[in-house]
Amino acid sequence: MRYLRLIGLSFKMSILNELQYRANFVVQIFQTALELLVALGGLSIVYSHTSDLNGWSASELVVVVGVYFLIGGVINMLIQPSMIRLMEDVHQGTLDFTLLKPVDAQFMVSVREVRLWKLVNMIVGCVLIGVGLARLNASVDAGQALVFLTVLALGLLIVYSFWMMLTTCAFWFTRIENILVIFESMYEAGRYPVRIYPGWLQFTLTFLVPIAFAVTVPAEALLGRLTAETLLGAAGLAALMLITARLFWQRGLRHYSGASA
Amino acid sequence: MATVIRVRDLARTYQVTEREAGLAAALRSLVRRRTRQVKAVDRVSFEIDAGEIVGFLGANGAGKTTSLKMLSGLLYPTAGEASVLGFTPSNREAAFLSQITLVMGQRNQLVWDVPAVDSFELSRAVYRLPRDEYRQTLDELIDLLDLQPVLGVPVRNLSLGERMKCEIAGALLHRPKVLFLDEPTIGLDVTAQRRIRAFLKEYNTRHNAAILLTSHYMADVEALCKRVIVIHHGHLIYDGDLTHLRQQFTTYKTIVVKPGDAPLDPALLAAYGEIICEEVGQIQLRVHRLDAARTTARLLADFPITDVSIVEPPIEEVIERVFAMPDRENVEPEPVYEAV
Numbered sequence: 001m002r003y004l005r006l007i008g009l010s011f012k013m014s015i016l017n018e019l020q021y022r023a024n025f026v027v028q029i030f031q032t033a034l035e036l037l038v039a040l041g042g043l044s045i046v047y048s049h050t051s052d053l054n055g056w057s058a059s060e061l062v063v064v065v066g067v068y069f070l071i072g073g074v075i076n077m078l079i080q081p082s083m084i085r086l087m088e089d090v091h092q093g094t095l096d097f098t099l100l101k102p103v104d105a106q107f108m109v110s111v112r113e114v115r116l117w118k119l120v121n122m123i124v125g126c127v128l129i130g131v132g133l134a135r136l137n138a139s140v141d142a143g144q145a146l147v148f149l150t151v152l153a154l155g156l157l158i159v160y161s162f163w164m165m166l167t168t169c170a171f172w173f174t175r176i177e178n179i180l181v182i183f184e185s186m187y188e189a190g191r192y193p194v195r196i197y198p199g200w201l202q203f204t205l206t207f208l209v210p211i212a213f214a215v216t217v218p219a220e221a222l223l224g225r226l227t228a229e230t231l232l233g234a235a236g237l238a239a240l241m242l243i244t245a246r247l248f249w250q251r252g253l254r255h256y257s258g259a260s261a
Numbered sequence: 262m263a264t265v266i267r268v269r270d271l272a273r274t275y276q277v278t279e280r281e282a283g284l285a286a287a288l289r290s291l292v293r294r295r296t297r298q299v300k301a302v303d304r305v306s307f308e309i310d311a312g313e314i315v316g317f318l319g320a321n322g323a324g325k326t327t328s329l330k331m332l333s334g335l336l337y338p339t340a341g342e343a344s345v346l347g348f349t350p351s352n353r354e355a356a357f358l359s360q361i362t363l364v365m366g367q368r369n370q371l372v373w374d375v376p377a378v379d380s381f382e383l384s385r386a387v388y389r390l391p392r393d394e395y396r397q398t399l400d401e402l403i404d405l406l407d408l409q410p411v412l413g414v415p416v417r418n419l420s421l422g423e424r425m426k427c428e429i430a431g432a433l434l435h436r437p438k439v440l441f442l443d444e445p446t447i448g449l450d451v452t453a454q455r456r457i458r459a460f461l462k463e464y465n466t467r468h469n470a471a472i473l474l475t476s477h478y479m480a481d482v483e484a485l486c487k488r489v490i491v492i493h494h495g496h497l498i499y500d501g502d503l504t505h506l507r508q509q510f511t512t513y514k515t516i517v518v519k520p521g522d523a524p525l526d527p528a529l530l531a532a533y534g535e536i537i538c539e540e541v542g543q544i545q546l547r548v549h550r551l552d553a554a555r556t557t558a559r560l561l562a563d564f565p566i567t568d569v570s571i572v573e574p575p576i577e578e579v580i581e582r583v584f585a586m587p588d589r590e591n592v593e594p595e596p597v598y599e600a601v
Binding site for chain 2: 002005006009010012013016017020093094096097099100101102103254257
């Protein structure tokens with residue numbers, strides 16, 4: 001309860017902060033439009049040559065792109081901003097103030113920033129999902145919707161843990177902004193279902209940079225392609241990564257308190 | 262009185278990487294790093310009681326900030342023990358953190374683009390302060406620091422002094438019993454400095470809080486601290502009254518002589534002590550601490566003088582002398598080569 005309140009207040013602060021710069025909103029709309037154009041343009045080029053990409057139809061891929069936008073929006077709104085802030089704080093030593101508070105530090109650093117305008121991407125994502133499903137004449141019942149939301153949440157936990165581990169590296173290397181670029185370029189690969197990639201890349205995108213669980217698996221849930229094994233796998237991986245991220249963070253923190261000047 | 266801070270043989274060693282200037286040296290150091298152990302704090306021991314304000318003095322790099330960080334739980338000591346309010350700081354227990362605060366004059370924790378009062382609201386949730394208790398503390402802080410006009414202004418639009426007042430208020434909302442203040446008045450003008458000083462004194466009296474304060478402004482230290490702890494190259498070299506510090510580290514006093522109607526020939530006075538200042542109507546002589554009384558008596562007997570006074574050297578000068586002392590024990594260790 002107290003932690004919910006802290007999330008609320010923390011987000012409120014961040015939003016208040018962001019509302020001071022309204023130009024960002026316009027920039028965001030422009031940026032989203034551009035991303036959308038690139039994503040759908042890419043699809044239309046691919047499907048002008050074939051009507052079937054390794055078992056996926058054009059409309060199914062529209063759903064995948066929709067999930068890609070939706071999840072990308074959530075990551076860019078909730079996860080990435082706090083992680084970037086954490087990197088800066090470690091670099092500048094301002095993390096000290098967080099460590100002085102009688103609240104779990106990992107929790108605090110994870111909910112500090114929110115980028116409200118990324119809602120635009122989430123809305124676009126939902127529209128794309130709707131359009132894709134309509135073109136497929138697919139109906140999604142309540143059960144399927146629930147499974148979809150579950151794997152969506154699991155995917156987000158996996159991505160969060162992944163980000164958390166990457167960011168924790170800052171305790172040792174101090175400057176790791178380049179890692180960000182790696183994640184973003186990998187995430188772009190998620191515009192297509194990972195099953196269409198060659199084996200080694202599939203493996204990378206599933207287990208090393210777990211984009212598959214964030215985008216492909218939720219899309220599969222909507223399209224009725226999800227197997228029970230994948231669902232369990234996602235749950236298992238989420239739990240494992242959360243725990244690993246936690247232990248790694250605590251190790252990093254010990255190193256920070258041991259090394260910082 | 263209750264001891265709230267107990268430090269025994271506290272030590273902290275850093276490993277620093279060294280390289281020569283230039284690109285070639287930078288590339289070399291990517292492969293092979295030369296590191297050196299630096300003792301930032303070396304076997305320091307002291308105790309502080311509730312309600313005490315202690316000045317923590319030392320030159321830049323003497324180990325003050327490192328000590329404060331160890332005491333507030335941000336750094337693990339390399340050796341020795343620290344106990345604050347009965348807790349071991351480095352365990353960072355919530356019960357410990359809710360009773361201390363650390364203010365760093367050179368860093369701010371208030372959110373830049375929103376008014377301070379919004380940041381305070383977040384602190385209220387973080388420290389789980391009941392609304393009426395929070396309101397009461399805030400009112401008190403607003404009153405003492407004169408915050409009312411600045412509370413609703415985004416922090417980035419505040420002057421340095423106003424910002425610092427808000428930072429301090431934000432750091433005290435949970436009414437900590439132990440305050441670690443690292444240069445709380447740095448960069449502020451004299452009025453703002455005085456205001457913060459008066460406030461700290463008042464907070465200390467009202468809440469019987471212990472304050473450990475570092476400052477480069479001796480006025481802060483003189484106004485607030487009866488007791489000072491001096492560290493020099495990581496060693497504790499003095500712990501005691503501020504007034505005794507003068508006696509221990511300076512061997513002279515200044516005699517100010519005001520001549521009568523007839524002007525005095527400074528050349529004659531030179532036999533009594535070193536003339537350090539010569540102005541119309543006033544001559545200053547530096548004499549050994551032990552000779553001060555005798556010389557004064559001789560001056561009065563030998564010359565037509567209207568007034569004479571003995572003055573202690575200003576505290577800045579004392580500190581300067583202390584800081585200029587050579588590092589006695591911390592002999593440079595051999596560099597250690599470490600392949601990475």
